[in-house]
Amino acid sequence: MVVTPSHQYPLGASMPAARRLELLGWARAHGALVVEDDYDSELRYVGEPLPALAALDRAPGADDGGHVATLGSFTKVLAPGLGVGYLLPPPALREELLRLRTDLGNPASAVAQDALARFLAAGGLRRHTARMRREYRRRRDLLAAALAGTAGVRAVPMDGGLHAVLEFTGEVPLEEQDVVDRAAAAGVRVAALGTYWAEGSRGSRRGVVVGFGASGDAAGDDALPDALEVLAGVLARPSGTA
Template sequence: MPGTPAPPFGSPRLRAEIADHLRQARGVACSPDDIVVTAGTSDAIALLASAIDAIVEGTPRVAVEHPGYPSARRVLARRGAVRTVPVAVDDDGIDVAALAAIRPAPHAAMVTPSHQYPLGGRLPVAARLALLDWAEASGALVIEDDYDSEFRHLGAPLPALASLDRGGRVVLVGSFSKVLTPWVRLGYLVLPANPGLRAAVAAVRDDETCPVPGIAQEAIAALLASGAVRRHIAAARRDYAHRRRLVLEVLSGIEQAPLAGLDGGLHAVVHLPDHAAAAAVVARLEADGIAVAALGEYSAVPGAGPAGIVLGYAAPGDTRLAEALDAVRRVVLATLAGDGSRDTRAGGELERGPRTGG
C-alpha cells in the first residue's frame, strides 16, 4: 500500500507467485515463507555473504567454481569479508571430489549445477547427491545459482539441487533477468529449513530493507499470476533455439577451436589453443565493434584455466547475429593461421558478457 514500507522479505503476493512458479518450473517444493525477494543475483549473493559472515566464526570460506562467474566472486569478497576458494570444474560442472578434498572444509560452496557458467556443463544426479552428502558431512551450505535453467536445449532439465535437499543445506538463487529483462533487477532466494541462516538473513534485511520497489514487485506478481511469464519463456525458448542453430552452423568444425557450452543457456564458448590467441581474437573483434570476452576473465586463478572466448547470442537480431558470427569465424581462422591482418567488416555485435549482475 502507498506510504507503507515493503516487507523485508518482499511482497507476500510476489513471494506466493514465485513459490508457485518454482514448484511448476523447477520441482522445488517451497512456500512463500521460504522466499526472499532480491534486486537480482548480485544482491542475493551479497545478502547471503553478510548472513554467512554473521553465523561463522572467523573469516568465512566459500568455494567457487574455476572458471566461474567473476561478478559473484567479487560480490562475495566485498560483502562479509569472505575468502573465496577456487575449485576446478570438469565437463559436467564442479569437481565434487576436489571440493571434498579441501581442508578445512569451506563453510559454503557456490555452484551452477543446471548450466555451469561459463563452460556449460550440467551436474549429473550422482554428483548432485555427492555434493549434498559433502554439505551434510561438513556442515556447509550450498548456494545454488540456478542460472539459465529455463533454457535447456538438449536433454530434459534435471531437478534443481534444492529439490533434492533434505538436510536444510541448499539456498537456491534465481532471477528474472534472463527470463524477462536485466532492467527488472528482480531475483529471489529460496531459504532451506535452516533456522540459523534464516535468522541471519532476517537480521540483515531488518537493517537494509528490501531494495526492490513495491510497485515493481506487484507488477511482476501480476505477470506471474496471469501466465504471461510462462508464455514468454515458451516463446523465448523457440527464439533462442533458432539463434543457437545459427551459432552451430557458423562456428562448428573449426580445427583447434572447438565449440562448447551450447546444451543450454544463451552463450557459447569457442576454445582456443592458448590465452594469447584468445586475447588476439578479442582485440581484433573489438576493433570492429564486436564485443566478446576472453574465457580467461572467468578464471578464479589468474593466468590459469582454459583459453578461448565467450559470446552471448541473445541480444542481437538474426541478421546482425549472422554477420557477427561470420566475423568471429574469420578472425578465429586468421588468428589460428597466424595472419595479423584485420578485415572483418561485420556490421553486427554480440554480447561481451552474456551474464549480467541481475
Template sequence: MDQFGKAAGVVARVRAMVQDGTLVAGDAVPSTRVLAAELGVARGTVVAAYEQLDGEGWIRTRQGAVARVAPGVGAGHWPTEHAARDASGRTDGHADSAAGTGADLLDARPGIPAVTAIAARDWRAAWRAAADAPLRNALSDPAGLPELRAQIAAQLGLARGFAPEIGRVVVTAGTAEALSLVTEGLRNRLGRAPVVAVEDPGYRSGRRAMMSAGATLVGVPVDGDGIDVDVLGRIGPVDAVVVTPTHQYPLGSVMPVARRLRLLDWATRTGAVVVEDDYDSEFRHRGSPVPALAALDATSVVVHVGGFSKTLDPRLRCSYVVLPPGPVHEAVAASRLARGPVVAEPVQVALAHLLRTGALRRHLGRVRRDYTHRRERVATRVAAVAGLEARALDGGLHAVLTWSGRAAGRDVVARMARSGVLVSAVEEYEVSPGSAPAGIVLGYGALTLPQLDRALDVLLEVLRVRGD
C-alpha cells in the same frame, strides 16, 4: 517432401515476398490458416516456418495478434541494423567499412536476453497493474511483497520441482546482491569472515559481491560434470560453496544427479551451505531437465538463488533467494531486515502480475524457440570449421567458442572489438590464472540470426588473419 522441406519452402516464399517488395515493413503476413490452404500444406508446417522467420528477424509474431513484417525490413534490406548479407550469409564490403563505429557496434557479450520479445500487451498490462496498485502510507516489507513471493514459490513448484513456503522466499536486487546478502548472513552467524568455495572459472560479479561482504574465496576447478567435489573435499574447512549446477557459468557443463547427491552429502557431513545459482534453468535446449539441488535437499543445506534477469530484463534488478529452514534462514533474514527493502514495489507488482496471469510462461515458451534457432545456428556454423569447438550449448543464452591455435582469448576479443563486435574472453572468469581454456563467450540471447552470423564471421576472420 517431408515436413521440414515444406517448412523451408514456406520460409523461402515469405522471404521472397519481402525481398521483392510484395510485403514491406509493418505489413500483415497471411495467417497460418490462409497460407497453409494456399500452399496445400499442414497449418503446423506454416506455424513452424513463421517461428523460424521470427527468429531470423524477418517477421514479428505475437500470441493473439496478426504477424507482421519486422521494422526496417523490406525490398533490398535484410533483417539487421548492422550488416547487409547476400544469400551465402557473408558480410558485404559496405558493412565492413562501417565496422567499429558506434552505430554499427554489435554487443554479443553474455548476459543480455531478448528483452523486446515479450508481448507488448502483456508488458503494458503489468505496468498498468503496478500503476493501479493503491498508494499507502507504509514502508515496504524488506523480504519483498507477499504477492510476488507467493507467485515465485508457485513458479518454482511448476518449473523446478519444489514449492517452498512463502516465508522462505526473500526478494533481492539481483543475483550479486543475493550472494552479498547470504555472505553477510553467514558472517554474522559465524562471527568471522566465511570461507566460500567458488567455481573456477565462474561468475565474476558474484565473487566481487561476496568479497565486498567479507568472504574469503577459494577457487575449485570444474570439469565436464561441474564443480569437482573431490577437490572440494580436500581444500580444508569451507563454510559455503556457490555452484551453477544446471548450466555452469561460463563453460556450460550440467551437473548430473549423482554428483549433485555427492555434493549434498558432502555439505551435510561438513556443515557447509550450498548456494545454488539457478540463473538460466528456464532455457534447456537439449536433454531432459535436471532437478534443482533444492528439490533434492533432504537436510536443509541449500540456498536457492533465482531471478528475472535472463527471463525478462536485467535492468529490473530483481532476484530472490529461497532459504532453508534453520539458522541460515534466521541469519540471512536478519541481514535482509537490517539492509531494508531493495526492489521498488511497482517493479514487484508488475512481476507478480506477469507470473499470476501466465504472461511470463507464454513469453518463456516463445523465446525458448528463438533461442533454440540461434543455438542451432552456432552449432552448425562451428561444426563446419576445423579446429573450432562450441561449448555450453545444452542450455542458456551463450556459447563458449574455443580453438586449437595459439591465439589468446583476450587478444581475439580486442581484435573483434576493433571490427565492431563485443564479446568476452573465457580467461576473464578465472580465479586462478590458467584455469580456463583460451576462448570467447558469445551471448546470443538478444541477437537476430544475421547478427549472430556477423559475430561468427568476425571471429573466423580474426582467427584466419592470425593464422590460428
C-alpha cells in the same frame, strides 16, 4: 559452498543428478550450507530439466531439508531493469533473514514486485520462458552452423545459456587477445577464455567466449548472422598474419 549446478560459466557444464545427491550427502554429513545460484536453469535446451538442489534437499524421505539456500533473479529472464531477485533459504534461517532484510530496507520496487507476482500467477513466466528457449536455441544452432568447419576452432557443446565457447584446438595459430582485438576492430565483441581462469592457475584451454543473448536492435533486426560472418572471417586468419 557456492555452486552453479544448472550452468557453469563459461564452459557450460551442468552438475549431473548423481553428483547433486553426492553434494547433498556431503552437506548433511558435515552440517554445511550449500548456496545454489540458479543461474540459467530456465534456459536449458537439451534433455529434461535437472532437479534443483533445494528440491532434492526437501524431497520426501530427506532429512530436515536445511542444507540448501537457492538464489535466483528475474533480471536475465525478463528484463535487466526489473531489479527483482529471490532467495529460498532453509526453514531454520528464514526468520533471521527476514529480520535482516527489514533492517536493510527493500531496494526492489513494490510496484515491480506486485506486477511480477501477478505475471507469475497468470502463467506469464512459463509462456515467456518457452518462447525464450525456442529463440535462443535457434541462435545457438545458428552459431554452431556458421562456424562449423572453421579450421582450428571447436565449438564447446552447450546444453543451455546465452553464450558459446569457441576453443582453439591448436591446428591453426590463434592467439586469444589477437582474436579479441581483431573482432572488436570489426565491430564484434568477444571475450578471451583465458581471462576466466583464477589468477595464477591459468589452464591450457584457449579460446573465446561469444554471447548471443542480445543480437538485435530496437527495430527487431537480428544482427547475429552478420556478426558471425565477421567472426568467421577473423578466425579464418591465423594470428600474426597481415
